[in-house]
Amino acid sequence: MPTADALLDVIGGFGAREDRIRHIRRLPARAARTAPWPAEVHPEVRRVFEEAGMPQLWSHQAQAAGHAFGGRHTVIATGTASGKSAGFLLPSLSSIMRGLDAPDGRGATVLYLAPTKALAADQLSALEGLRLRGLRAARLDGDASQEDREWIRKHANYVLTNPDILHSSVLPGHARWSALLRRCTHVIVDECHHYRGMFGSHVALVLRRLLRLLGHYGATPVVLGASATIAEPAESFSRLIGADCEAVTEDGSPRPAGAFVLWEPPQLPGLGEHGAPARRGVIGEAASALTDLICAGARSIAFVRSRGGAEAIADMTRRLLADVDADLTPRVAAYRGGYLPEERRLVEEALRSGRLLGVASTNALELGIDISGLDTVIIGGWPGTRASLWQQAGRAGRGGGRAADGEWAAVLIARDDPLDTYLVHHPGAIFDAPVEACVFDPGNPHVQAGHLLAAAEELPLTEEAIASFGPHARILVDTLTERGFLRRRPAGWFWTKRERASALTSIRSSGGTIRLVESDTGTLIGTVDEAAAHAQAHAGAVYVHQGRTYLVDELDLDGKAALLTRGYPDFTTQARNVTDIRIARTEWTRRWDSGVSLHFGAVEVSDQVVSFQRRQLVSNQLLSEEPLELPARELLTRAVWWTLPEHVLETAGIDAADVPGAVHAAEHAAIGILPLFATCDRWDIGGVSTARHADTGQATIFIYDGHPGGAGFAEHGAGHAPQWLQATAEAIEACECVSGCPSCVQSPKCGNGNEPLDKDAALALLRTMLSGHRLPPPQQ
Ligand SMILES: [Zn+2]
Ligand SMILES: [Zn+2]
Numbered sequence: 001m002p003t004a005d006a007l008l009d010v011i012g013g014f015g016a017r018e019d020r021i022r023h024i025r026r027l028p029a030r031a032a033r034t035a036p037w038p039a040e041v042h043p044e045v046r047r048v049f050e051e052a053g054m055p056q057l058w059s060h061q062a063q064a065a066g067h068a069f070g071g072r073h074t075v076i077a078t079g080t081a082s083g084k085s086a087g088f089l090l091p092s093l094s095s096i097m098r099g100l101d102a103p104d105g106r107g108a109t110v111l112y113l114a115p116t117k118a119l120a121a122d123q124l125s126a127l128e129g130l131r132l133r134g135l136r137a138a139r140l141d142g143d144a145s146q147e148d149r150e151w152i153r154k155h156a157n158y159v160l161t162n163p164d165i166l167h168s169s170v171l172p173g174h175a176r177w178s179a180l181l182r183r184c185t186h187v188i189v190d191e192c193h194h195y196r197g198m199f200g201s202h203v204a205l206v207l208r209r210l211l212r213l214l215g216h217y218g219a220t221p222v223v224l225g226a227s228a229t230i231a232e233p234a235e236s237f238s239r240l241i242g243a244d245c246e247a248v249t250e251d252g253s254p255r256p257a258g259a260f261v262l263w264e265p266p267q268l269p270g271l272g273e274h275g276a277p278a279r280r281g282v283i284g285e286a287a288s289a290l291t292d293l294i295c296a297g298a299r300s301i302a303f304v305r306s307r308g309g310a311e312a313i314a315d316m317t318r319r320l321l322a323d324v325d326a327d328l329t330p331r332v333a334a335y336r337g338g339y340l341p342e343e344r345r346l347v348e349e350a351l352r353s354g355r356l357l358g359v360a361s362t363n364a365l366e367l368g369i370d371i372s373g374l375d376t377v378i379i380g381g382w383p384g385t386r387a388s389l390w391q392q393a394g395r396a397g398r399g400g401g402r403a404a405d406g407e408w409a410a411v412l413i414a415r416d417d418p419l420d421t422y423l424v425h426h427p428g429a430i431f432d433a434p435v436e437a438c439v440f441d442p443g444n445p446h447v448q449a450g451h452l453l454a455a456a457e458e459l460p461l462t463e464e465a466i467a468s469f470g471p472h473a474r475i476l477v478d479t480l481t482e483r484g485f486l487r488r489r490p491a492g493w494f495w496t497k498r499e500r501a502s503a504l505t506s507i508r509s510s511g512g513t514i515r516l517v518e519s520d521t522g523t524l525i526g527t528v529d530e531a532a533a534h535a536q537a538h539a540g541a542v543y544v545h546q547g548r549t550y551l552v553d554e555l556d557l558d559g560k561a562a563l564l565t566r567g568y569p570d571f572t573t574q575a576r577n578v579t580d581i582r583i584a585r586t587e588w589t590r591r592w593d594s595g596v597s598l599h600f601g602a603v604e605v606s607d608q609v610v611s612f613q614r615r616q617l618v619s620n621q622l623l624s625e626e627p628l629e630l631p632a633r634e635l636l637t638r639a640v641w642w643t644l645p646e647h648v649l650e651t652a653g654i655d656a657a658d659v660p661g662a663v664h665a666a667e668h669a670a671i672g673i674l675p676l677f678a679t680c681d682r683w684d685i686g687g688v689s690t691a692r693h694a695d696t697g698q699a700t701i702f703i704y705d706g707h708p709g710g711a712g713f714a715e716h717g718a719g720h721a722p723q724w725l726q727a728t729a730e731a732i733e734a735c736e737c738v739s740g741c742p743s744c745v746q747s748p749k750c751g752n753g754n755e756p757l758d759k760d761a762a763l764a765l766l767r768t769m770l771s772g773h774r775l776p777p778p779q780q
Contacts, residue, residue, distance in 0.1 A: 059252030080394025162236030200440025446709030450505030460492030593772030
């Protein structure tokens, strides 16, 4: 069994790749803490758990179960593979067992919600593996047939489902589900940190609708959540479910000692836009390391963002292995979404038995994987949050659950962007900082309106029900009534239309969707958000869908469809847009010591895609620029902005001619860094910077939420603005390029072709803006 040091030698290529290593963090072993079985656990439930190899409980499992038995809503936020599910299974299965004595054998039911199908499938097979007599578990998702549904309504006592099905099917048709709902004793929200941003706001409102209906049928369920480590788990879970809860955060499971490596690939000259250097990609880097680990006999998994990336790592590793020892080539595989549970079981089993030594996986699968006890985890690019990072790294460390004996190593390979650059140069921001908050805003009126209408259709809305949606819901109900969607009667507010209210709201996207249709065959190959379609699926665009390349023939906005033809073009396309921003309302302003002012409020963004560029695939050489005629899109959202008076620009030594490049570069880098503070993606936010803005009369940098009404990201950024800008300045400073590259100030989504950008002026500007600000000491 390798030690962490031996693994580090292999990862570093025995010196050959040492120049990439920016930091090594040693993580000490964690000792086990056990606790007695709570007396309330049903003897049959205890027996099956003991037989499954759990003679005793870790302290967090017992603590969570104890809260649940006491009737308290609870969230368990402990590490990967710490056995969180026992915390919610012991109380919920005990309640099902006691319910078997009811006249019809179904005195208690449990609703389990998973964010992905893969996770629900895994949970179901784990439940079936327990062989608990009387447990009737079933999956209710989009694939369930009419007969399945019928059986679930009549017989199931443990239903594994998802928020989408609740929203579109169970809640609108609740009367048919009443036998199940009436007996519900536990609602389980697994991997609840997944519910963030706009999706999180929607799910929070779906849960309010669910809990209201359960109450209507006389059920008073305990709501249990499981989450990776997040900041303030009790607060965010309470916000998600709309009720107070307990949090269990002390992990009692053991973990062996390990080492975490931060890794920055070398810069290769001239590959980027405007001749900028670009870093070697994570795929090549991960394949090199994986090859050496396999040769050394270490069991490893490499996580990357895309399916194509996972396949490419597996292919490349196979080719590298063939040069060393052809016998090793079958010992690496790709593992990605779209596999059936049985296929995934086979890969998992092969990895456990050692027949497979290396697996390349999409990080979308991090939730549904039942793999732990590996020697090494390679993480190709910052996975978005510390929660995800630890979730992935937690797959390493052999111990079989009971004894901490197998040391492990994990590697984070930086992608070519400002956030990854910052993180590999600031290990404190990964290892010593509190985990990020799970940001979502159930109060967003754009999200709330649809759920209030759906709730009114389910049951008349009473004043009390409206209050449970939040403080501003009442005003919204009045507006919806004025517009004729709702009618007030003595029993409450009613839905007035014929169509289904829930059909008006899609909980996975914020606006309309465009269908992607193959021109020749009329086959529907997928959908894309209308907002993204303008920039990515305009006529003439090269569109990549699930790893396949298409050329867009036509974008029909009225027909909500884009027509595509499969192709293999040797060029890429990049849309150019014109964005205009107007301040609708300033909610607050703070003047900083440096003289700049920070503002937060509502803005109107008008965005028009006006042309696109075709560039040669390999050289990135500009081939042509072609105009487009697309309507402007209007977005009412929330933003944070800084106004920069003349004297600040002077102090920073920025000439009038350099102001546009300075504010633009600072805006790009700040957008790239915001996900460090709020759990968002850089694609969830947008920016506008200008040397003189019509509403402020000054140089201004705006950063706005890219979704109608805002998802809370800009607000969260505003609340942490000094730390955010500090990290932005440090990311720019840490980058070794001369005049800007994707690792610092270039943006992959710039509508202006990354021009003008002035890296040095941006850094000087940020430093000047922050001068006089007392920040917490840097974490290193
Ligand atoms: Zn750079
Ligand atoms: Zn830009």
